[in-house]
Amino acid sequence: MALDRKAELDSLLAKQRSAFTAARPEPVEARRDRVERAMALLRDNGEALCRAMSADFGSRSIQQSMITDIASTVGFGHYCLKNLASWSKPERRKVQFPLGLLGAKAELRYEPKGVIGILSPWNFPVNLSFGPLMQVFAAGNRAMIKPSEFTERTSELMAELVAKRFTQEECAVVTGGPEVAHAFSELPFDHLVFTGSTATGRKVMEAAAKNLVPVTLELGGKSPVFLGKDADLKKAGERIAMGKMMNAGQICLAPDYLYVPEEMEEGAVAAVQLGVHEMYPTLRDNDDYASIVSDRHFDRLKGLVEDAREKGAEVIEVNPADEDFSNANSRKMPLTILRNVTDDMKAMQEEIFGPVLPVKTYKAIDEAIEYVNANDRPLGLYYFGEDSGEREKVLTRTISGGVTVNDVVFHVSMEDLPFGGVGPSGMGSYHGIEGFREFSHARSVYTQPKIDVAKLGGFKPPYGKGTDKAIRTMMK
Structure with a gap:
């Protein structure tokens, strides 16, 4: 791959990550707006995208594509909008007795990870790009999409349409052949989603591992x-x-x-x-x-x-x-x-x-x-x-x-059901609340009360009888 394409990918990722960091904390309404724009893109250009898919395949039903790639994905966007507020709320968690009585608090915040890469396949090129994107946006992230070169017309049209609705800092589509896909999978994303064959999934995971990028692999197998x-x-x-x-x-x-x-x-x-x-x-x-x-x-x-x-x-x-x-x-x-x-x-x-x-x-x-x-x-x-x-x-x-x-x-x-594989058929999932959590970081927040808990519990040196008592209590 030409060095300029690698530089282009690196620059795009840096631009998105910088914008993501600068925008924090971003209101839930900003997430909602991105999901709505993605839905509007599909509604307004559904016919054109279906014609592109038919041309890429040689023959493919416009009505089938409207069902599988356009209408179902818009419906999934509605589902994400409906649940976005409840998904985003912090969760109260329990603290050990008697810390709660003393004023300690624990909560879990589902926070955006940053920039998510989406490597999508040719068989349902719109659905398998925009489906994950709905939850990537709902979770508050930015996105880079690399669609398949096998459905070239659809990929080019998606790139063109996304550029009209989103800034490059929000969402961008990168087109190109296998060499671009390989470079894409090596980028230090905050998370990477790949849909495709098990054999290619292994290569994607290996490339992502170089930067310890967590992956969602939607693979296949013999069902x-x-x-x-x-x-x-x-x-x-x-x-x-x-x-x-x-x-x-x-x-x-x-x-x-x-x-x-x-x-x-x-x-x-x-x-x-x-x-x-x-x-x-x-x-x-x-x-x-x-x-x-x-x-x-x-x-x-x-x-x-x-x-x-x-x-x-x-x-x-x-x-x-x-x-x-x-x-x-x-x-x-x-x-x-x-x-x-x-x-x-x-x-x-x-x-x-x-x-x-x-x-x-x-x-x-x-x-x-x-x-x-x-x-x-x-x-x-x-x-x-x-x-x-x-x-x-x-x-x-x-x-x-x-x-x-x-x-x-x-x-x-x-x-509302998570979709994903197990073992060689994949790892991780999207759809359902599980998909939102897949693209979020579950951040634990513990608030210590004013009292010196370590001293009270016998955990602070010099150790003594109070420490022994605490240990016996913990071991019961």
């Missing part, structure tokens, strides 16, 4: 779907198909593989196929169905399917209108179901991130639980069924970032 024996197959099939085909499966929380009772495999596969037929009667020229974002990603997905086929998987291409994709330049890929999968197949080793759905079978639910527990902890876990005992068995014996019961993906859209 399993458990189908219980009493699951409603039709409903489950449709909901799994929707979660797997929205954005052509390019979602960190997309159901990665389906685990079904062996006697229900045929019915489960047929139910997913039926769901596809009902929602996407055609695929190739259907604006409701997104393209794969790039040739590289498209080729990787085709490679996963071919690898599985060569190793013995049955490949079922769900193509409702029997369209010919061989000569299409649209990077549209039908949902491809893989049966008889084995662990040596790449599709069972890597996060798929596209419309490919492996299916595994189990004799007893314990077998499926053991398999999930033997692998990396996933970002999402899904259970379909009405048996509360079985559901609780799955939930209490597995670990995942979050869970949706009788559907997929939906837990991320609950504004």
Whole structure:
């Protein structure tokens, strides 16, 4: 990377940190104003941003983008505004007896950290930039955003729009390729948020560690779907198909593989196929169905399917209108179901991130639980069924970032639930009060009473009988 870009990043960070320090203590109204301006930016430019996303993908539904990237993010801004005052209040904490009687006080203040870096991905480029930004602003911070180079038009438009609504000291968007992203991750931020793959997350964390920058990593992994024996197959099939085909499966929380009772495999596969037929009667020229974002990603997905086929998987291409994709330049890929999968197949080793759905079978639910527990902890876990005992068995014996019961993906859209991973699927979270606290410093403040507490308690030299008594009391 050219030295001038590094100097640009260093200068921008210094400018924001200086403005942040000079403005302290900043009123809550200043935070509210920034959240409102971010919401207004999305409301006023939603259509333009959706057109940019469609152009970047090659084809992506304007309506889908309005739901996933614009409207939901504006809604999250409303949620932050509604809770900002209560989140920001100091918390009273207890002091040990008898200090409270003597006039001692303890409180916890949630204070802004400073300048937060946001490294956002290409799959939901607006939502995953502006979603964290709402809580970064609500917590009283400044922000620098580095969006993905894969969605170049969207990134450039975001940079242009942010520059019109915010001063550089408040919020700035930095565009560029991988070398800029690497330099960005090495900046001495007060906190860094990264959304992307586990492999890249490791590199980001390593770069941030050089400056001891705390990180929030929203990664991915292989989110399993458990189908219980009493699951409603039709409903489950449709909901799994929707979660797997929205954005052509390019979602960190997309159901990665389906685990079904062996006697229900045929019915489960047929139910997913039926769901596809009902929602996407055609695929190739259907604006409701997104393209794969790039040739590289498209080729990787085709490679996963071919690898599985060569190793013995049955490949079922769900193509409702029997369209010919061989000569299409649209990077549209039908949902491809893989049966008889084995662990040596790449599709069972890597996060798929596209419309490919492996299916595994189990004799007893314990077998499926053991398999999930033997692998990396996933970002999402899904259970379909009405048996509360079985559901609780799955939930209490597995670990995942979050869970949706009788559907997929939906837990991320609950504004009051924290969203985050665990282990290789991430660390930290945003959404809910937890997100506000993620971007705040919990500062402890203790106020000592006028009386000499150390002397009274026997903690001040010269030590003697009073000290021994205090120790005995503390040890009871």
